[in-house]
C-alpha cells in the first residue's frame with residue numbers, strides 16, 4: 001500500500017520473504033480487555049517502521065504482543081517467515097527479535113557489567129561488554145556501578161546495548177527517548193539510524209513523532225487498537241490523520 005487510511009481488517013496473505021516481522025489480524029490485550037482489534041502490520045527487512053498513535057491507542061501493547069509478552073487472543077505473528085504465535089518470548093529473542101521496553105527494562109539493582117552479562121548469550125559476556133562499551137563509551141567507566149544509579153541517558157544506553165548482541169533481525173523500541181535531555185535524545189536517534197544502516201529492521205514507538213518520521217521508511221497510526229494509517233511517512237505528515245490523532249511534537 002502506498003499511503004492512506006485503512007481499516008486494515010482483511011486477513012493478510014502469507015508473508016513474502018522480505019518480511020522480518022509481521023502481525024496478521026492480531027487481537028490481543030490483557031485478561032478480559034481487548035486492546036488490539038484485528039491489527040496487521042509488516043516490518044520488511046532493513047525498514048524503519050514508525051508506529052504512532054495517541055496515548056492509550058495500543059502501541060506498547062502491540063510491541064509487547066509481538067515480543068511474546070502479551071497473550072494473543074486471535075491472529076498470527078511471523079518472525080523471519082516462521083509462525084511464532086505460540087513461541088515464548090525468550091525463544092523469539094533467540095530467533096532474532098530484540099525488544100527494548102519503555103522504562104528501559106534493565107535490572108536496576110545489578111551493575112552495568114552484570115546487566116550486560118545477562119543480556120548476552122550464555123558464555124558470551126565478554127563480547128557483550130566489548131560491543132556495548134564500543135558503542136557507548138560512557139558505559140565503560142561505569143561497569144561496576146549499580147544500574148539504578150546511572151543517569152536516565154546512561155540507563156537507556158545500557159538498555160539499547162542489547163540490540164548489539166545476538167545480531168537481531170528486528171528491534172522493537174518503545175519510547176527510548178522518554179524523559180531524556182535533548183542531547184541524549186540525539187544520541188538515541190543516532191543509534192537507531194546506525195542500527196538501520198547495518199540492515200537491522202526497526203519498529204519504533206516514540207513521543208518525538210516528527211523525528212521518528214524523519215528516519216522512518218513506513219508509518220502506521222494506531223487508533224483505539226485499529227490501524228488508521230498504513231503508508232508513507234511523508235504523506236502522513238500532510239494528512240488529516242496526523243493533525244487529528246498525533247499533532248505536533
Ligand SMILES: Nc1ncnc2c1ncn2[C@@H]1O[C@H](COP(=O)(O)OP(=O)(O)OP(=O)(O)O)[C@@H](O)[C@H]1O
Pocket residue numbers: 030033035053054055056057058059060061062
Ligand atoms: N497491564 C495492563 N492491564 C490492563 N490494561 C492495560 C495494561 N497495560 C495497558 N493497558 C490498557 O491498554 C490500553 C493500551 O495501552 P498501551 O500502553 O498499549 O497504549 P500506548 O499507545 O502505548 O499508550 P501511551 O502512548 O500512553 O504509552 C490502554 O487503555 C491501557 O489502559
